[in-house]
Amino acid sequence: MARGGGNRSRLLLVILLVTALFFITLDLRGVSLTKGSRSVTQTILSPVQRTVSTIFSPVGRFFGDIKNFGKTNAELNQELALNKLLKGELAMAGDTKGQLTQLKAVLDLAGRGNYKVVAARVIARGSASSFSQTITIDAGSASGIHPDMTVISQNGLVGLVKSTTGSSAIVLLMSDPSFKVGVRIARSQSIGVLSGLGSTEYSLVLLDPAGTIKAGDTLLTNGSEGNKPFVPGVPVGAVVGVDNSADSLTQTATVNSYANLNDLGVVAVVLSAPTSAPRTPILPSPNPRVTVYVTPAPLLIPGATPTTSPTPTSIPTPTVTPKK
Amino acid sequence: MSPIRIVSTLGFFFVLFVVQESAVSLIHFPISGFSLYLAIAISLIAFEDHNGAIVTGFLAGLVLDLSPTSNAPFGQWALILTSIGFLFAVNRDSISDLASSPITFVIFVAVGVSLSLIAYLVFGALLGEENGSLRHDATVLLGNLLWTVIFTPMFLPALGRVREYSLTARER
Numbered sequence: 001m002a003r004g005g006g007n008r009s010r011l012l013l014v015i016l017l018v019t020a021l022f023f024i025t026l027d028l029r030g031v032s033l034t035k036g037s038r039s040v041t042q043t044i045l046s047p048v049q050r051t052v053s054t055i056f057s058p059v060g061r062f063f064g065d066i067k068n069f070g071k072t073n074a075e076l077n078q079e080l081a082l083n084k085l086l087k088g089e090l091a092m093a094g095d096t097k098g099q100l101t102q103l104k105a106v107l108d109l110a111g112r113g114n115y116k117v118v119a120a121r122v123i124a125r126g127s128a129s130s131f132s133q134t135i136t137i138d139a140g141s142a143s144g145i146h147p148d149m150t151v152i153s154q155n156g157l158v159g160l161v162k163s164t165t166g167s168s169a170i171v172l173l174m175s176d177p178s179f180k181v182g183v184r185i186a187r188s189q190s191i192g193v194l195s196g197l198g199s200t201e202y203s204l205v206l207l208d209p210a211g212t213i214k215a216g217d218t219l220l221t222n223g224s225e226g227n228k229p230f231v232p233g234v235p236v237g238a239v240v241g242v243d244n245s246a247d248s249l250t251q252t253a254t255v256n257s258y259a260n261l262n263d264l265g266v267v268a269v270v271l272s273a274p275t276s277a278p279r280t281p282i283l284p285s286p287n288p289r290v291t292v293y294v295t296p297a298p299l300l301i302p303g304a305t306p307t308t309s310p311t312p313t314s315i316p317t318p319t320v321t322p323k324k
Numbered sequence: 325m326s327p328i329r330i331v332s333t334l335g336f337f338f339v340l341f342v343v344q345e346s347a348v349s350l351i352h353f354p355i356s357g358f359s360l361y362l363a364i365a366i367s368l369i370a371f372e373d374h375n376g377a378i379v380t381g382f383l384a385g386l387v388l389d390l391s392p393t394s395n396a397p398f399g400q401w402a403l404i405l406t407s408i409g410f411l412f413a414v415n416r417d418s419i420s421d422l423a424s425s426p427i428t429f430v431i432f433v434a435v436g437v438s439l440s441l442i443a444y445l446v447f448g449a450l451l452g453e454e455n456g457s458l459r460h461d462a463t464v465l466l467g468n469l470l471w472t473v474i475f476t477p478m479f480l481p482a483l484g485r486v487r488e489y490s491l492t493a494r495e496r
Binding site: 009016262 | 350390400407448454
């Protein structure tokens, strides 16, 4: 520029920078023109993303599959052997099977969530050119989804709906640095705030100065007023490390989420939660596995109305693992 | 830069944006994601002359601002990439061209991508956005730098030919 640009280039630079600043000012002042442009873009993008996702999803895990190929193969063989052993034990002990059925029924009853949900497929992930962590799902306002609704996967909380179009919605993942959720420790009922850190780990700050956190503690969503943005009782994660520094007023901890956010295929958006008690599942210790029953209709029929699942939507079920 | 080229560049960036948001973002890259959009945008900025670099940066930023997943205000990317375009215009002679010094060219593109992301983080922090832990941000920057260095040489020759084809007789 100094050598060959001249005044014209400088003028052009100033005009374009001022234009950009003008757009930023408009957006920060909440002018709907700029927000509307992003909504239009999402409307255009979502059919393309849906198509590309169907074709492209096997390629998406290419790097991970290569890395884990040998490990997965070995694990598969090990699991097959264990399965054989387990099948044999179960066949011999009919009594054990009966007890297991009873236990499951008790846990089903205790953990009845009765959430009204809409299932949706993940069709895109957030762009690498921004630092926000989002996914795009193939169900939107036509299926009853609106911003600030809880999104769950088979293992627990995933995030909340950030914005919607008719046929798609953007979900802010719980790993996003701007994500915060009120949680409750299942053991002590102490409440705290869980924040995303942009990675697989989360930060928990307890609100009660007298409360204590222990490694392995299970965290559940505390719920919000009117169930927006969070419904109560959704499993969030487990405490993996506790910070006992003397200089902080309340305890803080590091948490790992139950939901694997890198491997989301299908999620469910909670449209409403039951208003009568009990609203939260009682989690079995030490490590809960949540099964979510959902109606698959919105996946296949665009514009279909959501229905309440006839079975509990958030049911902790015991896992049977043989001793090695 | 002629009005026809401005329109065609804008169209090209939009198609590239759709590819980035629909396909490239689905790939789980080790370390961190790769922004094909930024890599190609910075490459095109590097190809352009003084005014062309600034205008291309602005157009690329404007399209990237349309991203519905972004938390940043509309116009942030336009501001950043216009500034990057200006930096490339100032250092035009150092960048040289692809044919004579391809390695220098690739390094400039990779550094340009990293600088854009750093500027995005700094500007976002000034506006009060949550950017996450320093470790996470460093991983994203490192991952983008690495993948840009690896992938840019693969598409640069084809991108150069496409750009040559899009130039008017006067611009050639």
